[in-house]
Amino acid sequence: MSAGITYCRCHCAGCGSHFTSLEAYDRHRSGPMSDRRCTFPDGAKLVERIGTCRLDDPTRPLHGVTIYEHESAARAREAFRGIGGRETARTERISASGGGR
Numbered sequence: 058m059s060a061g062i063t064y065c066r067c068h069c070a071g072c073g074s075h076f077t078s079l080e081a082y083d084r085h086r087s088g089p090m091s092d093r094r095c096t097f098p099d100g101a102k103l104v105e106r107i108g109t110c111r112l113d114d115p116t117r118p119l120h121g122v123t124i125y126e127h128e129s130a131a132r133a134r135e136a137f138r139g140i141g142g143r144e145t146a147r148t149e150r151i152s153a154s155g156g157g158r
């Protein structure tokens with residue numbers, strides 16, 4: 058079992074982006090239902106991940122693609138709320154395994 062790999066679950070035909078969930082997918086679009094567009098709005102709160110997409114062709118998965126994950130899913134343990142309004146806090150802690158340096 059290879060844990061920790063992000064897989065594309067939802068593929069956008071419009072802009073070709075990859076998403077880990079339908080919610081994340083929904084976040085990158087804005088506008089009324091009749092005219093939804095892929096805009097990656099400011100408040101989308103999407104986090105970029107590098108993962109694998111198998112939706113296009115299961116026999117030839119794409120590795121190392123950027124997959125967007127919704128922030129709420131990404132920060133399960135972080136209970137920070139924006140202070141005052143603008144939140145510029147960024148997660149700079151690198152939790153990736155295998156950083157031999």
Ligand SMILES: [Zn+2]
Nearest residue numbers: 069071072095
């Ligand atoms: Zn899109």
Ligand SMILES: [Zn+2]
Nearest residue numbers: 065068075110
């Ligand atoms: Zn995909």
